[in-house]
Structure formats: structure tokens, C-alpha cells
Amino acid sequence: xxxxxxxxxxxxxxxxxxxxxxxxxxxxxxxxxxxxxxxxxxxxxxxxxx
Amino acid sequence: xxxxxxxxxxxxxxxxxxxxxxxxxxxxxxxxxxxxxxxxxxxxxxxxxxxxxxxxxxxxxxxxxxxxxxxxxxxxxxxxxxxxxxxxxxxxxxxxxxxxxxxxxxxxxxxxxxxxxxxxxxxxxxxxxxxxxxxxxxxxxxxxxxxxxxxxxxxxxxxxxxxxxxxxxxxxxxxxxxxxxxxxxxxxxxxxxxxxxxxxxxxxxxxxxxxxxxxxxxxxxxxxxxxxxxxxxxxxxxxxxxxxxxxxxxxxxxxxxxxxxxxxxxxxxxxxxxxxxxxxxxxxxxxxxxxxxxxxxxxxxxxxxxxxxxxxxxxxxxxxxxxxxxxxxxxxxxxxxxxxxxxxxxxxxxxxxxxxxxxxxxxxxxxxxxxxxxxxxxxxxxxxxxxxxxxxxxxxxxxxxxxxxxxxxxxxxxxxxxxxxxxxxxxxxxxxxxxxxxxxxxxxx
Numbered sequence: 001x002x003x004x005x006x007x008x009x010x011x012x013x014x015x016x017x018x019x020x021x022x023x024x025x026x027x028x029x030x031x032x033x034x035x036x037x038x039x040x041x042x043x044x045x046x047x048x049x050x
Numbered sequence: 051x052x053x054x055x056x057x058x059x060x061x062x063x064x065x066x067x068x069x070x071x072x073x074x075x076x077x078x079x080x081x082x083x084x085x086x087x088x089x090x091x092x093x094x095x096x097x098x099x100x101x102x103x104x105x106x107x108x109x110x111x112x113x114x115x116x117x118x119x120x121x122x123x124x125x126x127x128x129x130x131x132x133x134x135x136x137x138x139x140x141x142x143x144x145x146x147x148x149x150x151x152x153x154x155x156x157x158x159x160x161x162x163x164x165x166x167x168x169x170x171x172x173x174x175x176x177x178x179x180x181x182x183x184x185x186x187x188x189x190x191x192x193x194x195x196x197x198x199x200x201x202x203x204x205x206x207x208x209x210x211x212x213x214x215x216x217x218x219x220x221x222x223x224x225x226x227x228x229x230x231x232x233x234x235x236x237x238x239x240x241x242x243x244x245x246x247x248x249x250x251x252x253x254x255x256x257x258x259x260x261x262x263x264x265x266x267x268x269x270x271x272x273x274x275x276x277x278x279x280x281x282x283x284x285x286x287x288x289x290x291x292x293x294x295x296x297x298x299x300x301x302x303x304x305x306x307x308x309x310x311x312x313x314x315x316x317x318x319x320x321x322x323x324x325x326x327x328x329x330x331x332x333x334x335x336x337x338x339x340x341x342x343x344x345x346x347x348x349x350x351x352x353x354x355x356x357x358x359x360x361x362x363x364x365x366x367x368x369x370x371x372x373x374x375x376x377x378x379x380x381x382x383x384x385x386x387x388x389x390x391x392x393x394x395x396x397x398x399x400x401x402x403x404x405x406x407x408x409x410x411x412x413x414x415x416x417x418x419x420x421x422x423x424x425x426x427x428x429x430x431x432x433x434x435x436x437x438x439x440x441x442x443x444x445x446x447x448x449x450x451x452x453x454x455x456x457x458x459x460x461x462x463x464x465x466x467x468x469x470x471x472x473x474x475x476x477x478x479x480x481x482x483x484x485x486x487x488x489x490x491x492x493x494x495x
Contacts, residue, residue, distance in 0.1 A: 010381065010384075013381065014381055014384045014385055014388070015388065017381075017385050018358075018385050018388040018389060021351065021354060021355060021358070021385075021389075022355075022389065022390070022393060024351050025351050025352070025355055025393060025397065028348055028351065028352070028400055029396055029400075031400065031403060032396060032399055032400065032403070036399045036400075036402055036403055037399065037402060038395060038398035038399050038401070038402060
């Protein structure tokens with residue numbers, strides 16, 4: 001079980017909110033191309049182990 | 051009184067830093083019962099710092115415009131030996147063993163810390179209706195929220211309790227309370243101000259910046275807190291400008307006005323105030339340039355998805371303490387667990403796409419102007435606006451600039467009712483232009 005909620009009403013609301021957001025998000029995926037990397041990058045400091 | 055005015059009076063000995071602190075603490079004591087802008091008041095520390103500031107000025111040691119000026123920090127900035135609660139029960143007894151970079155820099159600049167501000171729990175919301183430290187109220191109408199999450203910071207500045215405060219902004223949390231309370235709030239470019247020592251809400255969307263009573267004051271604070279910090283991996287090595295605007299003018303300045311999204315989603319009272327501010331800018335010689343901006347609606351979706359996941363990751367060690375979170379926070383943290391990993395990665399990839407697209411906007415204009423929020427401050431306890439979640443409605447104009455990492459300032463503009471903010475956003479590391487044009491619009495009213 002991913003989440004441990006005390007009542008089913010809260011669980012239903014949580015799931016519904018996520019479903020609504022991901023449903024709005026999925027159509028955006030058509031814009032992706034293979035060469036597009038995440039904005040989260042390995043910074044110079046991280047690569048050099050600082 | 052602004053920082054500039056107080057700084058001038060400190061140097062002519064019309065007032066001392068100790069007297070400024072006394073007045074600040076008097077105002078806090080007067081307003082704390084009704085507005086609740088503070089969690090911790092650091093009176094002893096403030097008097098120590100103020101006495102030192104006065105002593106240094108008397109000996110000719112001048113640390114600059116913030117020397118001897120009382121200010122506050124949102125209670126997410128670590129302060130060694132001083133409780134840093136993040137407005138939460140989770141961190142309710144957390145006493146850091148280090149200072150945040152922002153606090154270090156402000157101390158070096160001679161500023162005087164009078165307290166740490168109340169806020170939305172964990173900086174994860176916009177109402178500042180805090181279940182652990184009490185509701186923060188809007189000084190312009192105490193039935194309304196001040197906005198958040200840096201609600202206490204905006205209230206403290208707008209009601210003259212401090213000269214400035216430092217907030218954090220993950221989806222509008224500096225600009226939104228500034229707009230709702232009627233003060234200035236600046237979110238810098240990602241990496242411009244060190245996040246070292248800030249208890250994080252989100253790894254890739256958090257920014258720190260000033261809330262002030264004038265745009266020039268925001269520039270003075272930025273001069274003190276901007277710059278590279280090797281302790282923050284995301285900290286930029288870009289050179290820091292002098293952000294204080296000169297005597298520029300709006301004549302011929304190209305101000306981008308998005309053709310879609312912002313104006314059409316604004317409530318009439320906000321739209322009218324925005325239009326009047328634009329008219330004032332045009333009367334001062336500005337050129338309004340209609341611009342097509344890559345979809346703010348889609349960027350909002352991406353930003354909300356990233357925030358849900360990253361905030362849950364930040365809070366992972368504490369998720370078993372369900373009873374210690376407020377109800378709204380718990381629901382968001384639970385939502386973050388349910389977002390598929392592939393969606394998170396692809397949201398970050400899409401973010402990169404929109405950053406590239408937005409970089410082209412600046413070929414057509416120097417800055418983009420929008421209302422800071424589509425509505426005035428909602429009532430305390432209000433959860434929806436025309437059937438939509440009040441959080442999503444309030445943040446939709448500000449959040450895109452967190453996702454993009456671009457600088458944006460909210461400046462108060464004349465309005466018929468509650469305060470309304472105008473947002474000036476610019477290219478990466480374009481704080482100087484954003485501040486300059488923000489100041490010209492601020493002073494043109």
C-alpha cells in the first residue's frame with residue numbers, strides 16, 4: 001500500500017487529484033524529442049565531487 | 051520609512067539603530083496579537099547587533115545601506131542557536147548548528163535581525179493559515195489571507211514591523227504575499243541567491259529573495275545577498291551587478307504584454323488596475339509589445355507535478371509522522387507519492403523545452419509584464435475561486451517563473467480595493483532590468 005490513510009474519503013480525494021494532474025500532463029509528452037535532457041543537470045561542483 | 055530613508059537618518063545621527071530596533075519591537079508587540087506575523091522574536095540578539103552597528107558607525111565603520119537596519123527572516127532560514135521551525139511541528143524544536151548563507155551575508159552587511167516570521171507550514175501553501183503557530187492575517191483586511199507561503203514576511207514589511215524581510219518562493223511564495231499585502235517581493239534567477247542553510251521544500255524550484263516597501267530597497271537587499279556560494283551546488287558564478295536603479299526612464303522601453311492567459315484570467319478589479327498601470331507606463335513613454343509566450347498553463351502543470359514529487363522527497367524522513375502535519379500538507383505529500391517516476395523525469399525534460407522557448411521571448415521585449423495574481427487576497431478559510439482550488443488560482447501567474455528559473459518582481463499598483471501587484475519578469479540574470487523597470491512602474495503611479 002503506497003499510502004496509509006485513515007479514511008477512504010481522503011484516499012479517494014488524493015487519488016482523484018493525482019489523476020486529474022497526470023491527465024492534464026500526459027498530452028504534453030508529445031512535445032518531447034529524444035535529445036531533450038532534463039533541466040536537472042549535473043552541476044560542475046557535483047561532477048567534481050565538491 | 052524605507053531602508054534608504056532610515057540609512058540616511060542613521061548617518062546623520064537623527065536616529066540610532068537601537069532606536070530603530072525599539073520601534074520595530076514596539077510595532078511587533080502591538081500587531082502580533084492581531085496579525086501574527088512572527089514565530090520567534092530575537093530581541094536580545096537585535097539589541098546586541100544594533101549596539102554594535104551604532105558603535106561601528108560612531109567609529110566610522112560603515113558596512114553599507116543595511117547597516118543598523120532591523121529586518122526579519124522567514125522561519126526557514128537556519129540561524130545558529132535560534133529555533134528554525136519552518137512553521138511546522140516536524141521542525142518545531144529544530145535549533146540549527148549553522149547559519150544560512152543569507153543570514154551570514156546580512157550579518158556581514160550589518161543588518162539587525164529582530165525575529166523569524168510565521169509562514170505557511172513547510173512553505174507548502176499560500177494561505178499562511180498555520181495549524182501550529184496560528185493564522186496570519188492580512189494587514190489591509192484581517193478577514194483575508196496575506197498570501198503565502200512567506201505570509202508573515204509580507205505582513206511584517208507591509209505593516210511597518212520591519213524594514214525588510216527575506217522569504218522563499220517555490221511557486222510564488224514571495225511575490226504572492228507581496229501582491230496581497232501591498233509590498234514589493236522579488237524572486238531572483240535560480241542560483242543568484244544561495245540556498246545554503248534554507249530548509250528545503252523543493253530541490254529545483256526554491257528561491258530566496260527580499261520583501262520590501264520599495265523597489266529600490268529590494269535592490270539594496272539584493273546587493274547584500276546575491277552571489278556565488280560553493281556550498282550550494284546550484285549557485286551561479288555569473289557576476290553580480292549593482293542592482294540599485296539609476297535615474298532611468300521608460301521612454302522607448304519595450305515592455306512585453308503576453309497576448310494570452312494572464313489578462314483573460316484576471317478578475318475585473320485586477321485587470322483594471324493592471325490596465326491603468328500600463329497606461330501610466332505608456333504615458334511615461336514605454337512601448338507595449340504584444341508577445342506570444344510559451345504556454346503558461348502547461349508550465350503550471352509541469353511545475354505542480356515537479357513540486358509534488360520533490361516536496362515529498364524532501365519530507366521522506368518524516369512521512370511516518372502523519373499526525374504532525376497539517377491536513378492540507380499531508381494531502382499534498384500523499385499526492386507526491388503517487389506520481390509515476392517517468393512523469394517526473396519527463397516533466398523535467400519539458401521544463402528544459404520551455405526554458406529554451408522562453409529564451410526567445412527576450413528577442414522581442416526587455417521584460418514581460420503580468421498581474422502578479424489573478425485575484426485579490428481571498429478570505430481566510432476560502433478554498434475555491436469559481437470552483438477552482440484557491441492555491442492553483444492564486445499561483446498560476448507566478449509559478450511559471452519558478453519552473454523557468456527567471457527573475458520576477460511583484461510591485462504594488464493602485465487598485466480600487468485590496469492591494470494588487472504587477473509582476474515584471476525578465477531574462478535569466480536580468481535582475482537589473484527587472485528591478486529598473488519595476489522601479490519606474492512603481493514610481494510612475
